[in-house]
Amino acid sequence: QKEVEQNSGPLSVPEGAIASLNCTYSDRGSQSFFWYRQYSGKSPELIMSIYSNGDKEDGRFTAQLNKASQYVSLLIRDSQPSDSATYLCAVPDSSYKLIFGSGTRLLVRP
Amino acid sequence: DTEVTQTPKHLVMGMTNKKSLKCEQHMGHRAMYWYKQKAKKPPELMFVYSYEKLSINESVPSRFSPECPNSSLLNLHLHALQPEDSALYLCASSPDRRGTGYTFGSGTRLTVV
Numbered sequence: 628q629k630e631v632e633q634n635s636g637p638l639s640v641p642e643g644a645i646a647s648l649n650c651t652y653s654d655r656g657s658q659s660f661f662w663y664r665q666y667s668g669k670s671p672e673l674i675m676s677i678y679s680n681g682d683k684e685d686g687r688f689t690a691q692l693n694k695a696s697q698y699v700s701l702l703i704r705d706s707q708p709s710d711s712a713t714y715l716c717a718v719p720d721s722s723y724k725l726i727f728g729s730g731t732r733l734l735v736r737p
Numbered sequence: 738d739t740e741v742t743q744t745p746k747h748l749v750m751g752m753t754n755k756k757s758l759k760c761e762q763h764m765g766h767r768a769m770y771w772y773k774q775k776a777k778k779p780p781e782l783m784f785v786y787s788y789e790k791l792s793i794n795e796s797v798p799s800r801f802s803p804e805c806p807n808s809s810l811l812n813l814h815l816h817a818l819q820p821e822d823s824a825l826y827l828c829a830s831s832p833d834r835r836g837t838g839y840t841f842g843s844g845t846r847l848t849v850v
Binding site: 659661663668669670671672673676715722724725727728729730 | 780
């Protein structure tokens with residue numbers, strides 16, 4: 628069974644700081660990686676996808692992928708209280724079923 | 738249209754009831770999914786439809802019965818559920834089965850009494 632691991636948190640950062648969320652995966656053959664944001668009581672929302680080693684930036688969000696070390700991270704710059712949510716890392720397995728990590732709860736303190 | 742629409746948003750049903758959850762997308766996606774999510778847990782896959790055919794059933798009890806009438810619609814028929822089936826039921830779609838960035842609907846909050 629493929630695994631995706633995340634620290635459950637909560638990760639608490641002050642407003643304006645950089646929040647760093649990490650995810651490791653067990654399948655060395657994985658090719659695509661996704662970050663979802665889920666507010667309490669709401670459905671997951673895709674915020675970043677990354678397919679190749681290195682960094683991908685989108686506004687205040689940067690996804691970083693290191694396939695050799697089998698980890699993917701999400702950096703949120705200038706964190707805002709509205710970024711407080713659970714962030715889910717997801718990786719497709721060989722049958723393309725999306726495997727979710729348990730999620731990291733982020734709390735941005737005003 | 739970049740949305741997945743789920744109805745109803747909330748549902749309370751008794752253990753002897755029969756009800757259905759509905760999901761609709763008009764993005765031309767050919768893969769559709771049902772997930773179940775309990776509080777403070779990640780979504781758990783239940784079923785995958787690819788090109789209107791059931792391709793994955795994650796050993797879900799038969800009291801849950803999926804149906805894909807056409808490429809835009811996905812239903813989940815519920816019968817004789819148990820209180821432990823209470824959860825958020827999420828529908829999602831993607832361009833194909835390659836897991837290329839699912840789009841989730843807003844979910845149906847189901848309570849079984």
